[in-house]
Amino acid sequence: MNTVILGATRGIGRALARAMAARGDRLFLLGRDARDLGASARDLEARAGLAEGAIGSAACDLLEPATFAPAFDAAAAALGRLEAVVVTAGLFATQERLESDRELARRVLEADFSGTVLFCEEARERLLAAGGGRLCVLSSVAGERGRKPVVLYGAAKAGLSRYLEGLDHRFHARGLRVVCVKPGFVRTSMTEGLPEPPFAGEADEVAAIALAALDRGRPVVYAPGIWRWVMAVVRLLPRAVLRRVGF
Amino acid sequence: MPGGAKPQLAGWGGLSVPGRxxxxxxLEEVARGLPLTRGLGRSYGDSALPPPxxxxxxxxxxxxxxxxxxxxxxxxxxxxxxSLRDLAWTLLPRGLFPPVVPGTQFVTLGGMVAADVHGKNHHVAGTIGRHVTGLRLLTAAGEIVDCSRERSPDLFRATIGGMGLTGHLLELELALDRIPSPWILQETRRVAHLDETLAALAESARDWPFTVCWLDALASGRALGRGVLIRGRWAEPGEAPGTPPRPLRGPAVPFRLPGFALNDLSVRLFNAVYRASFPARLRRSVVHPQKFFWPLDAVRHWNRIYGARGFTQFQCVLPESERPGAVRRFLAEAARRGGSSFLCVIKDCGAEGEGLLSFPRPGVSVALDLPMRRDTRALVEALADVVLAEGGRIYLAKDAFVRADQFRAMEPRLAAFARARDRWDPERRLRSAQSVRLLGDPA
Structure with missing residues (x-):
């Protein structure tokens, strides 16, 4: 699968890119730091037994929508027909930090919602122009209900999940398969130092679930899988109950 | 943390301290200002634990x-x-392999260099440090420094085997081995007593790149030093199966076993059954590289068999040719003191490496796993006294209990190591629980 990945240098994106390169998918990496992208491309090539330079990369920043079109142009030049776009990039900060730093809050909201949505709009247009394809985006279980520890981050992810749902309905018939991955707490650099809740997952595990969903074109998938059932219950709980349990 | 439990950091033997x-x-961003970098946590004692x-x-x-x-x-x-696992399985299909691998694949390359690991081919290949051609470190002063045999050689030599005390190791360059096939041709047979074991190692070393003996550490008297000889080389294409080996993932020990599970009787039983599973005469077979190099990795979390109290390993190298009988005296003392060991591995070592604190030296290396008991510290101290008397030394990557005065007495190279640290980290910002215990670093 000819795939563009935004966010492959770290965490779940790195794990997913390794799994895809290992099975022979052709990749093009997007991210903020050219040197870091180059190092990740060399790593993927070495692990997959590809020649140096087989995996290209281009600069792209969720906070700079002007970078999106040139990044996709570079990807198209390298890959030819685009078949899948994966977005694992995003920003995270604790609710306490976001409440005390308005500029950081703006950046997180923009990167995780409007930046990601605009990036997906560019991806959607390019995939549809190629006759359809797959768009796999990492949202979060934090977007399922409003919660005290993730008010702002959760709101951005809730908006993103709704957008992906609508996108799936709007363009499904034209061959666009939208996959919304909702991880729970995953042990990555993004969550480093945070207290660990139950059902914490590993990046490799989440990447494997995301990849299976990408292949099958499943609209929504939880990772680790237990979160599907946890969230099925959490969505039904009345506000009064949530308030009582300190949600 | 659920329940407010304090996070703990542990060595492979189970010794733990508060920390995370x-x-x-x-790595260079997160390591800045911290005293130590840790890899996969397979060092047994306190070398990857933070200072108090x-x-x-x-x-x-x-x-x-x-x-x-x-x-x-x-x-x-x-x-x-x-990780060595990722690297090995990336290299095998390309006809390449790391030139030196230790007894587990669950180590990082940084950890391998910090401990200057050796393997079954030490008698011909030396330690991993011999094959390292360059290192990039974040020093205590916060600078990123490239070092090699040509550039800042003092830092290079102090870092190889330096237990992470010279800088945060960020990147490294390594010369790799070419291999004729990804399979191992192995020969095994039982050996009846120590003289036969040492003779079998010496004889095998002439023609075989990989040699090691497993010993029944509970055997005593005439049977002292009985065990199994294992030797191997990479199989030639004509000897190897046509299909490539695949990474194996074995079962895990699901929880820490109760303390009574491992006792003299169960260890004796295991040792007897294990030894009996090998033939009396040489048997040749082609084996999976993972089973040959890392047999213990077949059971994940195998350290849990030692229960909540954990275990320690005592590994030393004894100059057998300068002091004939050193290995016998050491094993006899261990057997006399009843350090019932599940695992005892013996291996002849080649030349000393260039790392200032590198463990191996010409002689015979002996490694004993010791379940933690009330008297384990005294047992380790007694064994260290034997090592000291025989002119040997211990392996820092395994140690948790040797006393500072014992270590200093067996390590004349400490002054050179301290000089390198004086230049690169005069305030001793980089340190570990072990360096505080053994080198006198500030707590």
Whole structure:
């Protein structure tokens, strides 16, 4: 699968890119730091037994929508027909930090919602122009209900999940398969130092679930899988109950 | 943390202290200002634990990229957190392999260099340090420094085997071995007593690149030193199966076994059954590389068999040819003191490495796993006295209990190591629980 990945240098994106390169998918990496992208491309090539330079990369920043079109142009030049776009990039900060730093809050909201949505709009247009394809985006279980520890981050992810749902309905018939991955707490650099809740997952595990969903074109998938059932219950709980349990 | 439990950092033997690891793909960012970087936590004792009062160390495992792999020149450049497992299984299909591998694949390259690991081929290949051609470190002063045999050689030699005390190891360059096939041709047979064991190792060393003996550590008297000889080499294409080996993932010990599970009787029973599973006469077979190099990795979390109290390993190298009978005297003392060991491994070592604190030296290395008991500290101290009297030394990557005065007495190279640290880290910002215990670093 000819795939563009935004966010492959770290965490779940790195794990997913390794799994895809290992099975022979052709990749093009997007991210903020050219040197870091180059190092990740060399790593993927070495692990997959590809020649140096087989995996290209281009600069792209969720906070700079002007970078999106040139990044996709570079990807198209390298890959030819685009078949899948994966977005694992995003920003995270604790609710306490976001409440005390308005500029950081703006950046997180923009990167995780409007930046990601605009990036997906560019991806959607390019995939549809190629006759359809797959768009796999990492949202979060934090977007399922409003919660005290993730008010702002959760709101951005809730908006993103709704957008992906609508996108799936709007363009499904034209061959666009939208996959919304909702991880729970995953042990990555993004969550480093945070207290660990139950059902914490590993990046490799989440990447494997995301990849299976990408292949099958499943609209929504939880990772680790237990979160599907946890969230099925959490969505039904009345506000009064949530308030009582300190949600 | 659920229930407010304090996070703990532990060595492989189970010794733990309060503390946690800060991990990042960008190791140089997270390691800045911290006293130590830790890899996969397979050092047995306290060498990867923070000094007293410090609660965070850097963790390298997310900095695990291969930065350049040149199959034509058999050269690798990688980040320090790359695991040996990932590397080995990347190299095997390309006809390459790390030149030296220790007894587990669950170590990082950074950890391998810090401990200057050796393997079954030490008698011909030396330690991993011999094959390292360059290192990139974040020093105590916060500078990123490239070192090699040509550039800052004092830092290079102090870092190889330096237990992470000279800088946070970020990247390294390694010369790789070319292999004729990814399979191992192995020969095994039982050996009846220590003289036969040492003779079998010496004889095998002439023709075989990989040699080791497993010993029944509970045997005594005439049977002292009985065990199994294992030797091997890479199979030639004509000898190897046509299909490539695949990584194996064995069962795990699901929880810490109760303390009584491992006792003299069960260890005796295991040792007897294990030894009996090998033939009396040489048997030749082609085996999976993982089973040959890392047999213990077949059972994940095998350290849990030692229960909540854990275990320690005592590994030393004894100058057998300068002091004939040193190994016998050491094993007799261990057997006399009843250090019932599940695992005892013996291996002849070649020349000393260039690392200032590198463990192996010409002689015979002996490794004993010792379940933790009330008297384990006294047992280790007594064994260290034997090592000292015989002119040997101990392996820092395994140690938790040797006394500072014992270590200093067996390590004349300490002054050179201290000089390198005086130049690169005069305030001793980089330190570990072990360096505080053995080297007198500030707590």
């Amino acid at each position: 690891e800060l991990r990042s793909e960008r 009062g410090v609660t965070a160390v850097a963790g390298s495992v997310r900095a695990d990229r291969i930065l350049a792999l040149d199959p034509a020149r058999a050269r690798l450049r990688a980040e320090a957190g790359l």
